Amino acid sequence: NAGVTQTPKFQVLKTGQSMTLQCAQDMNHEYMSWYRQDPGMGLRLIHYSVGAGITDQGEVPNGYNVSRSTTEDFPLRLLSAAPSQTSVYFCASSYWGRSTEAFFGQGTRLTVV
Amino acid sequence: DAKTTQPPSMDCAEGRAANLPCNHSTISGNEYVYWYRQIHSQGPQYIIHGLKNNETNEMASLIITEDRKSSTLILPHATLRDTAVYYCIVRVVSEGDMRFGAGTRLTVKP
Numbered sequence: 001n002a003g004v005t006q007t008p009k010f011q012v013l014k015t016g017q018s019m020t021l022q023c024a025q026d027m028n029h030e031y032m033s034w035y036r037q038d039p040g041m042g043l044r045l046i047h048y049s050v051g052a053g054i055t056d057q058g059e060v061p062n063g064y065n066v067s068r069s070t071t072e073d074f075p076l077r078l079l080s081a082a083p084s085q086t087s088v089y090f091c092a093s094s095y096w097g098r099s100t101e102a103f104f105g106q107g108t109r110l111t112v113v
Numbered sequence: 114d115a116k117t118t119q120p121p122s123m124d125c126a127e128g129r130a131a132n133l134p135c136n137h138s139t140i141s142g143n144e145y146v147y148w149y150r151q152i153h154s155q156g157p158q159y160i161i162h163g164l165k166n167n168e169t170n171e172m173a174s175l176i177i178t179e180d181r182k183s184s185t186l187i188l189p190h191a192t193l194r195d196t197a198v199y200y201c202i203v204r205v206v207s208e209g210d211m212r213f214g215a216g217t218r219l220t221v222k223p
Binding site: 100103 | 145147149154155156157158159162164198200206207210211212213214215216
């Protein structure tokens with residue numbers, strides 16, 4: 001039981017490059033979400049999903065795309081990276097509709113130069 | 114808009130109880146109160162949650178006021194490893210999003 005796995009752990013991109021941050025969970029959780037955390041700040045919700053084929057925007061969705069084709073995976077795509085997207089990205093998952101805890105990955109530290 | 118208000122920082126002596134307050138004056142009847150903490154830059158870790166009754170687990174206790182407008186997380190015997198940012202969140206379990214505020218930075222001192 002691996003929990004929530006994020007890859008890569010570190011990434012450096014040049015402005016304008018694209019990339020996908022991977023998130024996978026093996027707990028059969030319906031709910032998955034992506035957050036970004038800038039230095040000294042709390043987590044801000046980017047996008048979330050309550051099941052395969054269902055996604056919705058959070059607080060700061062601009063510049064990011066998501067899809068949810070399977071229950072296990074919830075990739076986050078940066079189509080054209082900008083320095084303002086330099087941050088630490090966390091993925092989380094939980095059951096939906098039940099008052100249970102959310103599990104977080106260990107984060108992806110992204111630097112856009 | 115932030116649903117919760119927490120003090121930005123608190124100190125606690127090692128071995129003493131740490132009492133972290135959270136104000137959620139606009140909480141609705143179907144919203145739970147959750148607490149998470151984040152140690153250094155690790156992923157947040159779940160601590161405890163409750164609806165209206167006080168709750169206790171191996172990590173902490175959660176005290177929710179009768180009107181549910183505020184709560185207190187209690188770490189009964191704080192250790193240096195409890196130094197972290199603590200987040201109080203209110204959430205409806207059947208709604209998708211879970212949003213964090215700025216949290217309280219707890220520093221446990223020897």
